[in-house]
Amino acid sequence: MKRNSLHQIFIFAVALTLLSAITAVIFGQEKQTASAAPKLTLETARHDFGPVAEGAEVSHTFKVKNEGTADLIIKNVSPACGCTASDFSTLIAPGEQGQITLSVKTAGMNGKTERYADIISNDPKEPFQKLWLVLNVEKTTANPNQTEKKKMSVLDFSLKNIDGKETALSAYKGKALLIVNVASKCGYTPQYEGLQAIYAKYQEQGLVVLGFPANNFMGQEPGTDEEIKTFCTLKYNVSFPMFAKISVKGGDIHPLFKFLTDKTTNPEFGGDISWNFNKFLVDRDGKVIARFETKEKPESEKVTQAVEQALRK
Numbered sequence: 001m002k003r004n005s006l007h008q009i010f011i012f013a014v015a016l017t018l019l020s021a022i023t024a025v026i027f028g029q030e031k032q033t034a035s036a037a038p039k040l041t042l043e044t045a046r047h048d049f050g051p052v053a054e055g056a057e058v059s060h061t062f063k064v065k066n067e068g069t070a071d072l073i074i075k076n077v078s079p080a081c082g083c084t085a086s087d088f089s090t091l092i093a094p095g096e097q098g099q100i101t102l103s104v105k106t107a108g109m110n111g112k113t114e115r116y117a118d119i120i121s122n123d124p125k126e127p128f129q130k131l132w133l134v135l136n137v138e139k140t141t142a143n144p145n146q147t148e149k150k151k152m153s154v155l156d157f158s159l160k161n162i163d164g165k166e167t168a169l170s171a172y173k174g175k176a177l178l179i180v181n182v183a184s185k186c187g188y189t190p191q192y193e194g195l196q197a198i199y200a201k202y203q204e205q206g207l208v209v210l211g212f213p214a215n216n217f218m219g220q221e222p223g224t225d226e227e228i229k230t231f232c233t234l235k236y237n238v239s240f241p242m243f244a245k246i247s248v249k250g251g252d253i254h255p256l257f258k259f260l261t262d263k264t265t266n267p268e269f270g271g272d273i274s275w276n277f278n279k280f281l282v283d284r285d286g287k288v289i290a291r292f293e294t295k296e297k298p299e300s301e302k303v304t305q306a307v308e309q310a311l312r313k
Contacts, residue, residue: 038094039068040123048134052106059103059252062131064119066092072121074098079117082109083133087250089219097222099215102133103251109137152265153286154179157256162213162229162242169256169286175208176310177282178298179260181248182211183221184231186276192236194298198307199240205311206284209240209298212257214248217276221245248273260288279303283310 043063052058066072072092077085077100084105089098104115112134119129154177158168169177180195199209213228215221223231225244232238246254249272253261260280263270269280269291279298281290290306297303 036070037068037124038066038070038072038092038122040072040074040119040121040126040129041065041067042129042131045130046132046134050136052135052137054109054137054139055107057103057105057251058133058135059101059250060133061087061099061101061247061252064089064092064098064100066094066096066098068123069094072098072123074100074119074121076120077102077117077131078120080115082113083115083117084251085117087252098219100131101247101250101252102131104133104135106135106137109135110139112136154256154259154282154288155286157259159212159246159254159256160244162225162244164225164244167241167243169210172208172210173286174284175206176202176284176307177280178207178209178303178307179280179282180209180211180298181214181216181257181273181276181278182242183213183215183217183276184223184228185220186217188275188277188294191277191298192232192238196236196238196240198298198304202307202311207307207311211238211240211242212248212254213242213245214273214276215245216247216249216273220276248278281306281310283313 041064043065047060047062049058049060071094074088074090074092077088079085079102082104084103085100088100092098100119102117115133117131119131121127155170155173158166161167178198182192183189195209195211199207211232213221213225221228228245229242232242246257248254248257257273259265261270261272266288269288275294277294279292279296280288281292283289289310292303
């Protein structure tokens, strides 16, 4: 009888211990869930364009990051008068980056001007944050786009390379160029392998492949320049020149890709970039002589024949 009582007491104690443990786990999970929240951080909340010709339209892309533990939802970007939000990320997972692009049309403006936009998000601590654009608008009789129109060749442009060093494309005069907008998280990312192969095959004959990372399509190039460089080098052994991340479409398009896609400067091969890994073939004098869409592999017969023809000149 005494032994049965002790056995029952033992079973009761074990059950009580298990119940306490389960309760602690449940309440701990609830507490952890309840404390999960997004946190919107900005790389910078202010951008100064410096002098801008009156009548020009300028754009800047701000980088945002979710440093919280729950999805960040950007409900709206509400610009003030004279400012527009042309593009912004609406959902950013914890630890991920997004972007907000603001544009300003300077027609009718004069002198130092500030424009702002309110970011409205589900950040519980800071649901409203401001982005500022600063301009010093100068009256001029010259066409604000005159500088761009003077650029008659790909070789007239200068950009920062993947390491942040300003690089004039005129350094490639005498070379045939294959210009490609690339991305690290795209279904066509394996084309890096083909780009490296065609570069290795024709490099000594004068071909240079130029890679331009861009995050314009479904956020498929979210990383920093350093992360992009590491990815390309380790996964695909890329040795051809890579450049800093730019925009290849929209209000903040880089002047080089505006030149490549504008029908007035590139009437034969102009047109918006359709997706990652569009390709432009440029001859030794900086003239665009062919364009290939995303699905055309770099090592395809169509591309290699065009490259070989360019190298023969």
